[in-house]
Amino acid sequence: MTRVVVTGVGTVNPLARSAPAFAEALRAGSCAIAPLTVFDTTGFRSRIGAEVPDATPPATLPGPLRRRISRADVFALRAAIEALADADLGRTVAPERLGIVLGGTTGGMLRAEACLRERMTGARRRYRHSALVATPVSASADLLATVLGLAGPRLTLSTACSSSANALGVALDWIRLGYADAVVAGGTESLCATVFAGFNSLHALSRTPCRPFDRRRDGLSLGEGAAIVVLESAERAARRGARSHAEVRAYGTSADAHHLTAPHPDGAGAVLAMRRALAQARLEPEDVDYINAHGTGTPLNDAVESVAITAVFGAAARRLAVSSTKAAVGHTLGAAGAIEAVATIVALRDGFVPSTVTLEEPDEACGLDLVRGQGRPARLRWALSNSYGFGGNNTTLVLGRA
Amino acid sequence: MPERASVVVTGIGVVSPLGSMPAFWERLTRGADGLGPLEGCDAGPAPPRLGAHVREWDPRAHVPAALLRRMDRLSRMIVSACRMAVADAALDLAGGGAAEIGIVVGTAYGNVSESEQIIRGLVTKGRANPLTFPNTVLNAHAGYAAMDLGLKGPNLTVARGEASGEGAVALAHDMIAAGQADVLLTGGGDEIAPILFHVFKDLGLLSPAGGRGGREWSSPFDRDRNGFVMGEGAAILVLERREHARVRGARVYAELAGYATQSVPASPHDWPAPGAAAPDELVRQLAALGWHAGRGTDLVISGANSTPRLDAFEAAHLAALLAPAAGRTLVTSIKGSVGEFGAAGALAAAAGALAIHTGEPPRLGALRAPDPTCDLRLATPDCIAPAGGFDHALVSITPRGGGCLTLLLRCP
Numbered sequence: 108m109t110r111v112v113v114t115g116v117g118t119v120n121p122l123a124r125s126a127p128a129f130a131e132a133l134r135a136g137s138c139a140i141a142p143l144t145v146f147d148t149t150g151f152r153s154r155i156g157a158e159v160p161d162a163t164p165p166a167t168l169p170g171p172l173r174r175r176i177s178r179a180d181v182f183a184l185r186a187a188i189e190a191l192a193d194a195d196l197g198r199t200v201a202p203e204r205l206g207i208v209l210g211g212t213t214g215g216m217l218r219a220e221a222c223l224r225e226r227m228t229g230a231r232r233r234y235r236h237s238a239l240v241a242t243p244v245s246a247s248a249d250l251l252a253t254v255l256g257l258a259g260p261r262l263t264l265s266t267a268c269s270s271s272a273n274a275l276g277v278a279l280d281w282i283r284l285g286y287a288d289a290v291v292a293g294g295t296e297s298l299c300a301t302v303f304a305g306f307n308s309l310h311a312l313s314r315t316p317c318r319p320f321d322r323r324r325d326g327l328s329l330g331e332g333a334a335i336v337v338l339e340s341a342e343r344a345a346r347r348g349a350r351s352h353a354e355v356r357a358y359g360t361s362a363d364a365h366h367l368t369a370p371h372p373d374g375a376g377a378v379l380a381m382r383r384a385l386a387q388a389r390l391e392p393e394d395v396d397y398i399n400a401h402g403t404g405t406p407l408n409d410a411v412e413s414v415a416i417t418a419v420f421g422a423a424a425r426r427l428a429v430s431s432t433k434a435a436v437g438h439t440l441g442a443a444g445a446i447e448a449v450a451t452i453v454a455l456r457d458g459f460v461p462s463t464v465t466l467e468e469p470d471e472a473c474g475l476d477l478v479r480g481q482g483r484p485a486r487l488r489w490a491l492s493n494s495y496g497f498g499g500n501n502t503t504l505v506l507g508r509a
Numbered sequence: 510m511p512e513r514a515s516v517v518v519t520g521i522g523v524v525s526p527l528g529s530m531p532a533f534w535e536r537l538t539r540g541a542d543g544l545g546p547l548e549g550c551d552a553g554p555a556p557p558r559l560g561a562h563v564r565e566w567d568p569r570a571h572v573p574a575a576l577l578r579r580m581d582r583l584s585r586m587i588v589s590a591c592r593m594a595v596a597d598a599a600l601d602l603a604g605g606g607a608a609e610i611g612i613v614v615g616t617a618y619g620n621v622s623e624s625e626q627i628i629r630g631l632v633t634k635g636r637a638n639p640l641t642f643p644n645t646v647l648n649a650h651a652g653y654a655a656m657d658l659g660l661k662g663p664n665l666t667v668a669r670g671e672a673s674g675e676g677a678v679a680l681a682h683d684m685i686a687a688g689q690a691d692v693l694l695t696g697g698g699d700e701i702a703p704i705l706f707h708v709f710k711d712l713g714l715l716s717p718a719g720g721r722g723g724r725e726w727s728s729p730f731d732r733d734r735n736g737f738v739m740g741e742g743a744a745i746l747v748l749e750r751r752e753h754a755r756v757r758g759a760r761v762y763a764e765l766a767g768y769a770t771q772s773v774p775a776s777p778h779d780w781p782a783p784g785a786a787a788p789d790e791l792v793r794q795l796a797a798l799g800w801h802a803g804r805g806t807d808l809v810i811s812g813a814n815s816t817p818r819l820d821a822f823e824a825a826h827l828a829a830l831l832a833p834a835a836g837r838t839l840v841t842s843i844k845g846s847v848g849e850f851g852a853a854g855a856l857a858a859a860a861g862a863l864a865i866h867t868g869e870p871p872r873l874g875a876l877r878a879p880d881p882t883c884d885l886r887l888a889t890p891d892c893i894a895p896a897g898g899f900d901h902a903l904v905s906i907t908p909r910g911g912g913c914l915t916l917l918l919r920c921p
Contacts (some may be wrong), residue, residue: 250909305642498652
């Protein structure tokens, strides 16, 4: 089995505008959930979320593109520029051997909403198509491929909240299958009114910053941002003297085949994803030290995920650390898998367990070692990152210390 | 070198403007089209006012009523196609057989009509409909397919613009090659929706483009082509590891040998200019899969969509890809028959497998005067199928953004 490592990381998220700053904020136990300003939340049950404070496109981008690209495109581009600079591939990889696979769910929806509003209210007679060309969720990968010269295989996955976890999994397969020498993989998501109103209508949003695994948890907080990693084989990384942040060992993916939005009550799909991931990684449950949980903060998700973890890990469940970094950056939907993978990667690299920063009264019914407060120093060997999405799909990544 | 998984196509299900199987294939090879008056888009009296809507399709014949009630229209199309493909492949999903089977679907825009309604509700009433919101997630159809058929394997949805169908089939091939599954349903679907119509119209992409006259039609590679006609539909293929198919004695339409990709310089939001790059990388990757121009009797199903720009690109691109056999290799497109939509490539992939299986090509039924700059042997309405059938079918797509992809199907 070819070892695949992360040689570059980049992120733009509500907590930080770079990967080093993100690692620092995770250690410090910061929370970025606050009143939203990116759209009007008047009349909604909840009025908070986690926003990226600055969505300015990189100064190097040509003018016409600066006007066309979406907020999600900006996050992806900035995170990818950081990740590629960090990987410092130089001329070691031919452009056609450099792939890109991203995950996302709503693409340029925020601008599409504004365009539709203008036309409906009569402010304009036609759509501003220059503002709509970047609406499809696939636009970010096309932008990054063309602007950054990533001329290898290109793909966008949209599996709701597991999108970018799957993107990392596909990138891993591509390296192992020899389709690319290096792959830029990750996810991006921008807040938009449609999704906020949708979750609000489902009574899934909390009025206070989400509290995953807390006894009093009552819903999630939405967020936005991007995270990008550069993957390549450990052999290639060693040959060119690159630093490895962590290993991407395996992924497991499954469907609940149960309900479009509610998880299976026994967590059957989540169990299947974790078991498939461990089997592909050739690891035993005892080998795992930390799980970065999906942990949205809805009563049902966290209960079912706890049941699933207990089912997979049995007695070992009590000695592995569990946390949800959604308490810090919100639920970033299509970017969540990648942002949480980066949180896990820096935890493995720097030797600490990020906490669930808003957790005050751990839900005893979960039966897990729930990390709270400022996080804790720990030398981790293997970690899982869980991501579950609408449509009933579940993905677990297995990440390891380099 | 990459591992090579031998992957075969053992089932096909189609919901399209030409109907379902077997009518879809009979009409496509005859060069018939599914174009008619555009419905539900407030098109107005002046062109463009044509669309290629799905027809001869009753989802109640395929999907149980309890699930059907909750599903959006695109999900109904895709799940119907899944049901047809599973039946066609004689896959036994009972007794836990579905637990290891997955699905990989491509869609460019997903359930865009209900997404638009939600935004309208937001603007007018300040709230979203909790009953329709879950259906607007881009992968709703794959979730419904899993629920309907009990599929607990990988459940992935791919968006890749006009290459969404081909992109899904390519990823499904990867998943089987990587050992993530032995059997996958794959393909895709997209639907006609008002917002897409108005945006494409305002962009001047629809026939007759920008009101510059000429008749409203869809005729890829024609000298007088003047824009695309919006279409919709879904196609699902059953892809299976060859050994798995052999053990269960499945009928095999074609082998999916693999795919090749190349990024051609383009704006991220437009098709590349004709001749933007030689297809060197595609040639190299196809050669690694064992394909060489002129070494057999081949068919190319191009993504040419009757727009002046894309068809000119495809003509030059394919002439270079097929050299020195460009004059001998039959080239066609299905978009004169089914219109243009994100996942049309799922139908093209199905057509590629059927062409290998039957030896017949889809014909360019609308073609009157081939573009004189197009140096290809086109599948004219009266063209004769090769006596010995096809050795290979290449499904070639160039989406906006320049991420070219070519699927390679071959005789099993």
